[in-house]
Amino acid sequence: MIVGIIGGSQIEKKEIYDMAYATGALVARNQWVLICGGLGGVMEAAAKGAFDQKGVTIGILPQNNKSYANPYITIPVATGIGLARNFIIVHTADILIAIDGQYGTLNEIAAAMTMKKYVLSLRSWDLEKLDKFDKTFFIPVQSPEEAVHFIKNSSIH
Amino acid sequence: MIVGIIGGSQIEKKEIYDMAYATGALVARNQWVLICGGLGGVMEAAAKGAFDQKGVTIGILPQNNKSYANPYITIPVATGIGLARNFIIVHTADILIAIDGQYGTLNEIAAAMTMKKYVLSLRSWDLEKLDKFDKTFFIPVQSPEEAVHFIKNSSIH
Amino acid sequence: MIVGIIGGSQIEKKEIYDMAYATGALVARNQWVLICGGLGGVMEAAAKGAFDQKGVTIGILPQNNKSYANPYITIPVATGIGLARNFIIVHTADILIAIDGQYGTLNEIAAAMTMKKYVLSLRSWDLEKLDKFDKTFFIPVQSPEEAVHFIKNSSIH
Amino acid sequence: MIVGIIGGSQIEKKEIYDMAYATGALVARNQWVLICGGLGGVMEAAAKGAFDQKGVTIGILPQNNKSYANPYITIPVATGIGLARNFIIVHTADILIAIDGQYGTLNEIAAAMTMKKYVLSLRSWDLEKLDKFDKTFFIPVQSPEEAVHFIKNSSIH
Numbered sequence: 001m002i003v004g005i006i007g008g009s010q011i012e013k014k015e016i017y018d019m020a021y022a023t024g025a026l027v028a029r030n031q032w033v034l035i036c037g038g039l040g041g042v043m044e045a046a047a048k049g050a051f052d053q054k055g056v057t058i059g060i061l062p063q064n065n066k067s068y069a070n071p072y073i074t075i076p077v078a079t080g081i082g083l084a085r086n087f088i089i090v091h092t093a094d095i096l097i098a099i100d101g102q103y104g105t106l107n108e109i110a111a112a113m114t115m116k117k118y119v120l121s122l123r124s125w126d127l128e129k130l131d132k133f134d135k136t137f138f139i140p141v142q143s144p145e146e147a148v149h150f151i152k153n154s155s156i157h
Numbered sequence: 158m159i160v161g162i163i164g165g166s167q168i169e170k171k172e173i174y175d176m177a178y179a180t181g182a183l184v185a186r187n188q189w190v191l192i193c194g195g196l197g198g199v200m201e202a203a204a205k206g207a208f209d210q211k212g213v214t215i216g217i218l219p220q221n222n223k224s225y226a227n228p229y230i231t232i233p234v235a236t237g238i239g240l241a242r243n244f245i246i247v248h249t250a251d252i253l254i255a256i257d258g259q260y261g262t263l264n265e266i267a268a269a270m271t272m273k274k275y276v277l278s279l280r281s282w283d284l285e286k287l288d289k290f291d292k293t294f295f296i297p298v299q300s301p302e303e304a305v306h307f308i309k310n311s312s313i314h
Numbered sequence: 315m316i317v318g319i320i321g322g323s324q325i326e327k328k329e330i331y332d333m334a335y336a337t338g339a340l341v342a343r344n345q346w347v348l349i350c351g352g353l354g355g356v357m358e359a360a361a362k363g364a365f366d367q368k369g370v371t372i373g374i375l376p377q378n379n380k381s382y383a384n385p386y387i388t389i390p391v392a393t394g395i396g397l398a399r400n401f402i403i404v405h406t407a408d409i410l411i412a413i414d415g416q417y418g419t420l421n422e423i424a425a426a427m428t429m430k431k432y433v434l435s436l437r438s439w440d441l442e443k444l445d446k447f448d449k450t451f452f453i454p455v456q457s458p459e460e461a462v463h464f465i466k467n468s469s470i471h
Numbered sequence: 472m473i474v475g476i477i478g479g480s481q482i483e484k485k486e487i488y489d490m491a492y493a494t495g496a497l498v499a500r501n502q503w504v505l506i507c508g509g510l511g512g513v514m515e516a517a518a519k520g521a522f523d524q525k526g527v528t529i530g531i532l533p534q535n536n537k538s539y540a541n542p543y544i545t546i547p548v549a550t551g552i553g554l555a556r557n558f559i560i561v562h563t564a565d566i567l568i569a570i571d572g573q574y575g576t577l578n579e580i581a582a583a584m585t586m587k588k589y590v591l592s593l594r595s596w597d598l599e600k601l602d603k604f605d606k607t608f609f610i611p612v613q614s615p616e617e618a619v620h621f622i623k624n625s626s627i628h
Contacts, residue, residue, distance in 0.1 A: 002537075033546070056546070058546060058548070060548070064396055064397075064558075064562045065562065066473075066562075066563060075504070075527070075529060075546055076563065077529070077531070077548060077559060077563050078559070078562040078563045079550075079558075079559050079562065080395070080396040080397065080398060080558055080559065080562045081238075081241065081394070081395040081396060081398055081552065081555075081558075081559075082244070082378055082394040082395060082396070083244050083268065083271065083378075083394065084238065084241035084244045084245075084394060084395055084552075087239070087240050087241045087535075087551055087552075088241075088548060088549070088550050088551065088552075091535045091536070091537075091549040091550065091551045092537060092547065092548050092549045102271075102289075103267045103268075103270040103271040103291075104267075104271055106263070106267040106270075107264055107267035107268050107271065110260045110261075110263035110264035110267055111240065111260075111264050113260040113263075114240065114259075114260040114261055114264065125287065125289075126287060126288060127287070129286050129287060130282065130283060130284070130286060130287070131283060132259075132282075134260075159380075190389070213389070215389060215391070217391070221401075221405045221553055221554075222405070223316075223405075223406060232347070232370070232372060232389055233406070234372070234374070234391060234402060234406050235402070235405040235406045236393075236402050236405065237401055237402065237405045237552070237553040237554065237555060238395065238398075238401075238402075238551070238552040238553060238555055239535055239551040239552060239553070240535075240551065241395075241551060241552055244378075244393075244394055244395075245391060245392070245393050245394065245395075248378045248379070248380075248392040248393065248394045249380060249390070249391050249392045395552075395555065396558070397558050397582065397585065398552065398555035398558045398559075401553070401554050401555045402555075416585075416603075417581045417582075417584040417585040418581075418585055420577070420581040420584075421578055421581035421582050421585065424574045424575075424577035424578035424581055425554065425574075425578050427574040427577075428554065428573075428574040428575055428578065439601065439603075440601060440602060441601070443600050443601060444596065444597060444598070444600060444601070445597060446573075446596075448574075
């Protein structure tokens with residue numbers, strides 16, 4: 001079971017950092033592998049949360065050199081394909097949790113929808129406002145605990 | 158000047174087909190090169206519009222074989238990288254016109270926003286409803302003519 | 315008919331430059347489209363040869379910005395996927411001509427062999443020395459004219 | 472420390488299977504992470520060797536679905552970018568061991584040479600025959616033990 005955590009490479013509010021850290025910690029405590037983009041912000045906070053619980057953290061980097069990975073990535077993958085690496089995260093994850101984030105995160109959410117993979121949204125894009133957005137696979141949640149509860153009760157688990 | 162046309166690989170309504178065809182034709186008549194994903198639906202209708210005006214049409218295919226291109230693509234590019242080819246369309250286009258479309262189109266619009274490239278939206282996603290969506294680079298237009306008018310008057314032209 | 319020209323991004327000897335230029339010119343004079351990596355050295359010399367004959371020249375760039383293309387590329391494609399763009403050149407070309415070159419060129423020749431595409435070798439790697447190299451698809455030639463003659467008489471033409 | 476093992480997706484001789492298995496086992500026993508293409512043949516034999524020693528095995532798959540990974544891959548990465556995934560293996564590995572193999576393996580060896588990464592060759596391509604091949608980074612070895620000995624004594628360790 002591989003859980004993708006997607007979100008911005010910069011964090012402005014402490015509560016977002018705490019939420020990302022707590023989500024990563026819960027993923028690791030459930031023995032799930034965490035996959036993310038390997039860089040800063042939400043990716044780093046979530047990876048640190050998992051790392052501190054001795055979890056496995058995969059970082060799919062845009063760069064061609066694994067030295068760009070944040071210090072909490074245990075499995076760095078240097079793709080060298082730039083932003084196109086977003087698709088690798090989505091293809092590899094069984095389910096995704098979006099936390100905050102900007103257009104890169106929206107790009108990944110849309111990619112997940114093309115593959116009919118669930119995205120649990122924690123203070124991320126409010127896509128349920130869009131007329132033709134698929135409410136089946138995009139699930140707003142209020143806390144890391146609620147996200148993990150959803151995963152545990154889903155058919156993919 | 159390269160104009161990207163993005164949209165679904167299937168079209169349900171004749172008016173969408175006509176709009177895509179007319180947009181492609183206008184792009185070619187202005188001597189602009191058209192770039193798209195090279196497959197069916199909006200991509201094919203727009204390419205046919207440009208082709209019928211003797212325009213140049215680039216098709217960036219997900220497959221590793223150029224035989225998948227629709228018949229109106231004059232320059233097929235067989236990438237073999239699957240959906241990740243979306244980024245190549247956005248990187249290469251100077252400006253994009255989104256027509257109708259589903260999640261693949263949303264994926265490309267978000268990619269364009271990360272690069273601060275204009276997207277002119279013709280009956281595509283109603284993203285202006287989203288609180289944090291950037292109204293600067295996402296421009297709803299009502300017709301192919303209005304899209305072309307915008308391009309002609311923009312600084313990128 | 316799309317002909318790939320592969321070779322180093324730097325040229326040390328004038329005769330290599332002249333050979334690449336002449337090859338590009340012959341490709342264009344035969345109304346074939348030229349595809350290459352879009353950068354300097356052999357890629358630029360061949361593209362200039364074709365450009366001076368009013369040919370179409372596609373440049374598949376590693377960068378995410380088409381401003382990196384040499385001035386003789388008429389269709390720049392900004393992939394953003396780094397060296398992995400080598401595969402796009404090989405997938406898209408119907409046949410390849412290797413001129414001089416180092417490891418990047420060897421990488422592309424090997425890619426072509428996996429797809430059973432012909433590579434005509436002009437002062438490039440002496441791979442016929444290798445015991446298990448496939449002599450069927452790797453054809454040493456002595457001049458641009460001989461390369462073009464081979465293409466005209468091949469079944470792919 | 473991540474060791475890449477590259478080689479064919481099919482194995483004809485039992486001694487090649489045994490060599491790949493033994494190499495994977497030694498990599499894991501040294502606590503190194505193994506990275507490979509995740510499919511059959513040499514990739515599967517090496518991954519099984521490491522897996523049986525409770526090692527970590529990363530499989531960088533060409534497909535967009537991790538179900539294609541062989542059963543001994545503990546970290547499957549579904550890239551969806553086809554053969555272009557070869558570059559991800561080479562970018563991510565600190566050093567590579569080539570075992571047997573055909574053109575895909577040659578493609579990866581050439582990629583490694585562009586990055587000046589060592590390739591230890593075990594019954595793989597006899598590239599030292601080529602006039603301009605760099606003997607500095609391409610090291611023929613006779614056994615898995617000799618490959619591991621080289622790594623332990625190299626500056627990258």
